[in-house]
Every structure is written in structure tokens, then in C-alpha cells.
Amino acid sequence: MTAGGAVRVRRAEHVMGTVVSFDVLSGYAGAALTEAVRWLHWVDERFSPFRPDSDVSRLAGGEITVADCGPEVAGVLAACADLSALSGGYFSATYAGQLDPSGYVKGWAIERAAGLLTAAGSGSHCVNGGGDVQCAGGRGADPARPEPWRIGISDPRRPWSLCRVVAGTGFAVATSGVAERGPHIVNPHTGAPAGDLLSVTVVGARLSLADAYATAAVAMGFPAARDWIEGLDGYCGFGICADGQAWETSGFSAYQPRS
Amino acid sequence: MRRVFLAVTGTVAGLVALLAFRSHVPSAAPQATSGGAGSSAGAGTGQTGTVGQPAVNSSVPAGERGIDGNVANTVYGPVQVQVLVKNSKIVNVHILEQPSSTIHDLQIGQFAFPQLIKETISTQSGRIDAVSGASYTSAGYIKSLQSAIDNGA
């Protein structure tokens, strides 16, 4: 199978407590995909707060220090600190007093996985990690005329429905909210579940940032979330409030599908 | 006259306050799988390849994949739907379970749901490559649109 072949392959992998879906050209569905999958499992082993032997759990328990972990851990914690500062504390790497950088780790891991496929030569793929999507290139086989990827956004109020569709190339779409698991986003300032936003979607270039931004935005509530996302460079947002009101920031219209 | 005015405004204010306080987020689906921020307890060894065969309804037309969603708490009460996906598009939605204890519920089922579904389908035009939504767990994935798309519906 030649690289650039038009046949697309889809694969779903159970990891990190969710299912990561890959959509790649068949040429990269071999060694490159295997490496991306292996990366995800490595992240799971290192960063899962539910595995007692993961670096994060041992760090949280005080058994080891950051210096004892690999450089990735330090990098993740530094990124979390930056995000916390940027979001005024609404993004937090602690959950119920315990170290838990999952709000950043998942997006970062998916983004890196997509990056591994790019490094292997794939110019067109889409990776969906449990609802957070990183795309590379466009959908068509012809890199000169890329078709935009069409990503649907789930309607939190109607389980069978999509409330928006966004289209773009080489972008990421991350959604945070209360839908399946109930209110698990906690406002770090009050400790109580954030209530008045049903879901927030952030769209931009990198999934690691989009995911963290979306998580922080849900904790902020409306209209703080919208105003904050408006101020983020290169990222735009869309959200639905508990009373049904939908809102978007100014950059969001750029991602509206043409057809 | 003043008493009438007080009675009317008091009643209206009381009603508005009651209803406003009740307009909060509908609580999470009663069958949210092993709650908390995702448990990898069940994700020990990864499995590559196609997983999570969505529940296939025997009456689903050929070429379409039916996904039975979770029972969700909607404003009408607990509702479970089956979504039919073909070529990465939602082509139909069936109601599998809906409240039916009062005549009012049945009336809703007769009139309101078909309207809602018609609206849903008419806005879902075009192919969808992936679905972004609040994180689902492995078990939730099975009942999601994403799984239908992954499985080539």
C-alpha cells in the first residue's frame, strides 16, 4: 500500500479509562499506528492517578520527588502550573487535595500521538480520545486540496443529537461538561461541582491546550467562561448553559462548515 | 384593592421563584458507569482492533447501525433512545424507553418526541468524521455515536 493511498482505516483502542479512535490512511495503519498506541499506554502507566504504581500516584503519596520521574512528568507539571496561572486557578492539577493532572494529560497524550503519526509521514489523520479530537491536515488524499474534517459536537441536553458541527484542517476540538459522568468538573475555589454550564467546547491548534481551556471554562461558569476564552490567542469557544442558552466566541464562526 | 394586588403579586412572585430555582441542570444519567474521573481499572491490557460492537437491533435496516444509548434524564423524564447511523450520518432515532405513567406522558410521547426527532435528523446533514463531547468511559463509548462511526456505519 503506497503512502497517500485513499483507503482510510479506523481503529479504536481501550486505554486511559476511555476509548481512543484513530482515523488514518491505510499506509500508516501499521508500524506508525502501533507506536502511537504504545505511547498512549506508556502515558497511562506513568500518569494514571488510579494506578498505585504510576509516577503521579507515587508523587502524590510523597514516595518520590519530581526529580525522580522522567522529564515528561516535570514538563506536564510545569504546563499545568502555567495553565493554572493563566486561568486564574480554575484549571487545577489537584483534585480533592490529591495531585491529578488528568485534565491536561489526556489532551497532551492524544496530541503527541497524532504528532507521532505526523512524524511518521502521515499528512491526514484524526484521533479522538474519549471526546477530545486532534486532527492533522485535511481529510482528502490530495494534500494540495484538503477537505476539512467535520467534527460534530454532542448536545448535552439530548443524548441522541449533535448541536453543532465544526469543520477545519489541522485543528483540535475539546469538549468538557457534565454529560455522561455527571458533574465531575469541580470549581477549585469552592470545591463544589460547577453548575451553570452544561458543556464548553474549545477549538484551536493544539489539543493539550484546548482540553485544559475547556475544563477551566466549565469550572468558571457563564459568562466568565466566554469572556476568558475570547481573550485566548488562537482559540475560540462554544458553550451551552443550563438554561439552554448557547453562546460562542468571535473566532468560532471561522470553523463553521461551508456546506 | 390593595389586598387583591398583594395576593396577585405574591402568588406570581412565589411561582416564579419556585420555577426558577427548579431550572437547574438535569442530574446525570442514572446509569453513569463507575463514576469519578474515569477508572482505568477495567483498562488493564489494551486491545487493538475493532472493539465495542454496538448493540445491533435486529430490525435495523441493512447498512445502518443502531446504537442503544444510556437512559438519560431529560426534561420529560428518563428517556432511552436508539440512534441509527448510516455513512457516518444520523438517519433516524427511535425511542426505546420513555415515561409512560400518566396520560400526559403518553401524550408527550405521541406528539413531542416525533417532532424533536424530526428536528434532530433534519439538522444532522452531512457526514461526520468524529464526535466531540464530554469524556465518555469505555462502557459509555459503546453507546456513543463515535463507536458507530468507528465501526464504519
Place this chain on the structure above:
Amino acid sequence: MTILARKPAPAPARPARWARPRVPEVKPQNVMIKAKPGLVLSVIALGAIAVVALWWQDTASVHGLGAWLTGAGEVLGLMCGYGVVVLVALMARLPPLERGIGTDRLARWHAMGGRYVVSIVVAHGLLIVWGYAVTARTNVVSESATLLTQYPDVLMATAAGFLLLGVGIVSMRAARRRLRYETWYYLHFYTYLAIALAFSHQFADGQSFVNSLGARFWWSAMYLTVALLVVWYRILVPWRAFTRHGFRVLGVRAEAPGVVSVYIGGSRLDELAAEPGQFFRWRFLNRSLWWQSHPYSLSAAPGRDRLRITVKDLGDHSRSLGYLRPGTRVWVEGPFGAFTADDARRGAVLLAGGVGITPLRAMFASLPGRVTLIYRARSWSDVVFRDELDAIARARGARVHYVVGSRAELGGDPLTAAVLRRLVPGLHKQDVYVCGPTGMMASAVAALADAGVPRRRVHFESFEF
């Protein structure tokens, strides 16, 4: 309620067996429970809150116009179901309420509450139809038809709603003036029919009841309790009194032109524990009067074996009392009324106008301590009990002031603050009991306020209920 007559009534032979009432008459010891008005209102309010809580816990969340309208309709519906129970309970002749709050105040509360309940019944119906129509995405006309034909018991409930509305209209003051009292009275009983018709739809269609056995149980318990109370106090207690005391007319005496006293005899009447100032509802069981029940105050403190009422000829019923034959059996309900002197240690002033002398005459004889009676009448022919009152005053060292004459003759309202202060030294330290026509009472109460009598020491009861 006493009515003083203008026309002289024929005076049948006075049986020799009883003499003039001995004075002072004995005030019966009373240990009845008297409900405090504030307490009763608080209980009613708490009940309303509990009803709202019932709706609250059965409602998941409210989104959108349809849900808001339906939710409002549901809350109001529950309030109606609760409200009618409260209204019936207020009129159930419960002794703690009658003695503690007073019949006139209970009737006022019932009237105000009744207007409110009828209004929200209408609002409930409209909101439910509209809310259901919006949720079901159809129009209100077809939704009304659906509700009436397919929803269980809604047709009956709608009929009940119209009945209540009709009773409400008939009870408006403008309508009541045109109706005979009896006509209005018997029409009002249709409310019971309306309540019965509307009951089942609450359980069949109400979101708060459909899935909750507990809610249905407590709601039914509430209805059953009040129903039992009504049967007990409005039917069984009077029946027991009728058989136990054997009320009979002893005789009728003319007091003045158009004024008669009726003496009703019975046994063990002290068990009634009637207090001076209270009234009974009398149903004289002869061919012409058996279907009417009228309230008249006792005009003397109750004796062990007889009661006295004094009535002025003001209408068909009062006129007929002059023709009562001795031995006529009487169905008696009572005693009612909160116009009693509980605490007049400092001294009491009784301020009577015209018809109001009746309950005050009873109190004049029995109140302990210093008592002053001021009796306002338009002319001397309107003054009744003249010699009785003088006799009582002499016997107990009390004073009676007769203020007689029309306003024109006296140059204005004679009962001003200055006059009252002059007639009664130390007026502001005493308890004042006022009884008379509404206009007279209003101006008297105002004058008393001017004279410095604290509001809590001015007692009055309206006859208009």
C-alpha cells in the same frame, strides 16, 4: 345576632313559673381551648409550605415555556386542593376556632380565602391547558379537547371548577344583596359537590401523586380528617345536644314594641358552657321555620335550665318568633362567638348601640368588678330592658348611661372621645366592649382610640357574616 323589631308582637300569657332573672347572674367557669388567631394562620401557612415542598420534590427540572407553564399550573392546582380543605375547616364550627377567633372573623377569612381559591382554580385550569399544549406542540383548543376527553376525571374536575366559580360569583356582595339569605346559603353547599368532583383528578393526573403512594395517603388523610370534623361538629354534636338537652320553647314575652324575648328551656344546659356575649344558631322546628337556622345572641347569662334570646322584628324570621308556641322543639347549635369578657379585672365599659344591647345585657349582669354601660338608641321606644338594666345597676352598684336621640336632635354624633371620657372616669385603663350596627361601631372605635384606650382593650364583634 339579635334583631330588634319595630312592630309590637302579640304577647302570649306569661307562664307564672319563672320570675325575673336574679342578679347578679353566675358566670360559668370555662376551660375551653381557644385557638389564637396568629397560631391558626401560622399553621395554615405551614401547610401551604408543605404542599409546595411536595411539588418541589416530585419535579426534576423545569426547562422551557411548556415546563414553566405546566409547573405553575401544578403548584396552583395543589394549592387549590389544599385551600378548599382549609376553607371547609374554617367553617366546620370547631369550638377552639369559634371561641378563639370568633365567628365573624372566621367568616371574613373564609370569604377572603374563598375569593383567592376560586381565582387560582381558574388560573390552574388555564395554565395547565396552555402548558400541556406548548409541551405537546399543539394548540390550546385541541389540547383542551384532549384533556377533557382522554385524561381521566378531567371532565368532572372542569365541572367542579365551574361550580366553584359560580358559587364564588353568587357570594359576591353585589349578588348577595339581591338574594335571600336562605337561597345563598343552600347554593353555597354546592361547594361540597365541587370538592367531591374534583378530588379524583388530583390523583389521576397530578404529577405529585401519580407515583407516590405516600403523597396520596397523606392527602387523603387530610381530606378525610376535615370531612370527619365537619360531620362531627356540624351534624353529630348538635344532634347529641338536641337529644341530651331537649331544647323547647318555654314562652315568648314582649319587651317593647316590636321586640320579643324567647325563652328556651332544656336540661343540663350548663354543659354547653356558654358565656355571656356568645350566640347560638337556632332552628325552630315548626312547619314554617324548620328549614331556617338563624344566629341570635343570648340576652341574659345562660341559666342551668333556660336560655333567653331577645329579637327585634326586622324580617320574616324574626317576626315569626313572636308567634312561637310553647313546647316547640328547637335544634340548637353553639355556643359560638369570641365576644366574651375574659379579663376585665380593671373594670369594663359596655358600649351598646341599638341592637347591640343584647349580648351586652348578658355581660352586664355577669361581669365581675366595676362595670359601666352606655346604651345608645335613637329613641326611647328603641330602648329595651330598661327596668332590667336599672335593676342590675342598682344591685351591683354599676352605672347605666342612656344616650337617646337621633343625630339631628343631639347635634351630631354624641359618642365623642370627650363625652366618653366624661362619662367614664379612667376610661383608658379599662376594657371596652362595643356592639351595635356597623356604622356606630366604627365611629365608636375611632372615638375610643382618640380617648386613649389601647387598641388591644377594645373588643367588638360584627354581626355581618
